Amino acid sequence: MANNRDEHQSEDYLFKIVMIGDSAVGKSNLLARFARNEFYSNSKSTIGVEFQTQKMLIDEKEIKAQIWDTAGQERFKAVTSAYYRGAVGALLVYDISRRRTFENIGRWLNELHTHSDMNVVVILVGNKTDLKDAREVDTAEGKAIAEAEGLFFIETSALDSSNVTAAFETVVKEIYHILS
Numbered sequence: 001m002a003n004n005r006d007e008h009q010s011e012d013y014l015f016k017i018v019m020i021g022d023s024a025v026g027k028s029n030l031l032a033r034f035a036r037n038e039f040y041s042n043s044k045s046t047i048g049v050e051f052q053t054q055k056m057l058i059d060e061k062e063i064k065a066q067i068w069d070t071a072g073q074e075r076f077k078a079v080t081s082a083y084y085r086g087a088v089g090a091l092l093v094y095d096i097s098r099r100r101t102f103e104n105i106g107r108w109l110n111e112l113h114t115h116s117d118m119n120v121v122v123i124l125v126g127n128k129t130d131l132k133d134a135r136e137v138d139t140a141e142g143k144a145i146a147e148a149e150g151l152f153f154i155e156t157s158a159l160d161s162s163n164v165t166a167a168f169e170t171v172v173k174e175i176y177h178i179l180s
């Protein structure tokens with residue numbers, strides 16, 4: 001279908017996506033793995049960067065995903081409204097080896113919906129699947145809460161890279177399909 005933006009396609013899409021979830025669940029490492037294929041085994045290394053822009057190709061359209069990461073202020077309600085403002089997507093991350101981080105999902109959803117549009121696309125991400133012996137949250141539990149809350153769901157490991165690209169692509173694709 002023709003549209004009046006055909007001449008400058010490369011600027012057509014810029015999606016703000018926020019990383020949320022408890023401290024130390026692996027938000028910064030998921031982003032580092034996705035954007036730079038890097039991993040930090042001892043990351044107190046939240047660099048002072050607010051966001052990373054990653055170009056992606058979806059349906060032959062160039063999409064820029066502007067992915068925001070918290071600078072370690074994820075204590076409840078310490079993330080400011082500026083962080084959420086304008087977000088069209090979110091990765092809500094918990095750590096499958098720490099049940100407490102799973103139990104806080106509801107709080108994060110409330111925060112997100114207080115500060116951003118109700119239509120924000122959310123994927124629930126159970127990270128650290130490489131820690132098989134330390135698992136405290138079953139895959140089925142993650143799936144169930146995601147289904148109940150209308151979220152996408154995926155389990156990842158920033159350490160061994162599994163499903164990391166898929167997590168980000170799922171969100172970006174869905175936003176693209178809603179907006180196009």
Ligand code: GDP
Binds near residue numbers: 129
């Ligand atoms: P954030 O506070 O949510 O940004 O979490 P970080 O990305 O800083 O990660 C916290 C800690 O968990 C660091 O020591 C990471 O190396 C570790 N980590 C992050 N992702 C994974 C993962 O997938 N598997 C394992 N085993 N450790 C991880």
Ligand code: MG
Binds near residue numbers: 071072
């Ligand atoms: Mg971090």
